[in-house]
Amino acid sequence: MQALVYTFIALAAAGVGATAYFGLTFTPAEAILAAIVFGCVCVVLLERSLRQRAENRLERAIEDLSRLLATDAQAGAVLGQRINAMADINADQRLEGVEADISVLGTVIRQVAEAVAEIEERVAKAQPAARERMIAATQQVQAPLPPVREPEPTIPVEMVRQALNDNRLVYHIQPVVTLPQRRPQGYDLVPRLRLEDGDLADGVDFLPRRGGPDVMRNIEGVGLVEAITIGRRARAGGQPIKLYIPLSRATLSDSAASEQLLASLEANRLIAEGMIFAISETDWQSLTTPERAVTDAIARKGAGFSILNVRSLRIDVADLAARNIRSLRIDAARFIEAPESFTDFHAADIANYIARFDVLLLATGIASERQIIELLEDGITLVQGPYIAAPGPVRPDLMVEPSRPARPQLRRAEL
Structure with missing residues (x-):
């Protein structure tokens, strides 16, 4: 072209x-x-x-x-x-969860097979009496647990109310440690009442069981203020800690007290993650709809819950995790002696199964080294009790100083 x-x-x-x-x-x-x-x-x-x-x-x-x-x-x-x-996916943790589920499933299948074989053997032998005993035992297991009968306080409510007016309520801390290192994972706020003669009364001696909701609200309000003070101090020192704060329906059912609680959490968002409210299993199961709404609002603020005196682990753990339950407290002695009273799983599998939902088992009332060893064998690594450390005044560094490897004690240093 x-x-x-x-x-x-x-x-x-x-x-x-x-x-x-x-x-x-x-x-x-x-x-x-x-x-x-x-x-x-x-x-x-x-x-x-x-x-x-x-x-x-x-x-x-x-x-x-x-x-x-x-x-x-x-x-x-x-x-x-x-x-x-x-790269951010923690494959090891997911694999551990899958392995724990497979282990639990294998145990359940084995137990089901053993139970079916036993039933078939009993049916083949035609033992009506044995079948009746089995049915009775099954009904007994499925029956609702009887209510816990707590001892009545020895100090009358009026004396407690007067002591609160005189500012004789003090809060000590008791560490919750992880095994086997026995490092503090958090601290329980333990209310104590200073008597007129200078002695200290424990909570079982003065916390009202019936009546006196104003007293409980006052005690729990003081505990919340104490927790906020300690949490701020620890955060300012560069060592954030977890604090277990006592809570009951007396505070949740009162509109003014619950609003004050939510306002305090909103004003302290930075430390709310480290604040865990300890509530008894009886109170948790008997919450009304407005009270459940308050607990949901507390969870949205970032705080969590720890259920005290858990008598049975035959529960929906996923539902508890969705409501920001972080730990379930069981009695160590009862779990070691009769684990079947808590769960149908094997004792060595239940902790791993519950941990799959980011909920921890916390064994309380540790009284000997033997209990620690048995709990470690069952996979329970969060413990508390007088053998670990007794409640004591708050130290500035909020740490537990062991007097010997097996049984750390708290220093007697005031705020």
Whole structure:
């Protein structure tokens, strides 16, 4: 195509020279010069248009390349985000959860097979008396647990109310430690009442069981203020801690007390994650709809719950985890002596199964080294009790100083 254009230019230049010679009476030299000049001008214009066209084509190619590079950069960014997300996945923890589920499932299948075999054997032997005993035992297991009978306090409510007015209520702390290192995982706030003779009365001696809701609200309000003070101090020192704060239906059922509780949590969002409210299993199971709404609001503020005096682990752990239950407290001696009273799972599997829902088993009332060893064998690593450390005044560093490896004690340093 380009050669044809150049041919037309040459013909046009020859025509211009002939016209100049014959029509304009140019000399032969002038006519040839005119033809050459016309041909050169046409060639320059043609080359200029071709160059502009090439430059435009090159610019469009560069723009297309830029768009392709931008698309590649976006794809690389998305790929990087996916790689980071895959790197953040804790595969080991998920595998541990799967292994724990498989172990629990194997144990359950084995127990079911043994139970079926035993039933078939009893049916084959046609022992009505044995079947009746089995049915009675089954009904006894399925029957609701009897209510816990707590000892009545020895100090009357009026004396407690007077002591509160005299500011004789103090809060000590008792550590909750992890095994086997026995490092503090958190601290229980333990209310104590300073008597007129200077002695300290424990909670079982003065906390009202019936009546006196105003007294309980006052005691729990003081505990909340104490927890906020300790939590702020620990955070300012660069060592955030977990505090277990006593809570009961007396506070949850009172609108003013519950609103004050929620307002305090809202004002202390930075330390709310380390505040865990300890509520008894009886109170938790008997919560009314408004009281449950208050506990849900507390969970939304970031605080958690720990259920005290759990008598049975035949519960929906997933539902408890959804309501921000972080630990279930069981009596260590009873769990060691009769684990079947708590669960149908094997004692060594129940802790791993519950931990799958981010809920921990906390064994309380540790009284000997033997109990610690047996709990470790069952996978329970969170314990508390007089053998670990007795309640004591709060120290500035909020730590437990062991007097010997087996039984750490608290220093007697005041706030």
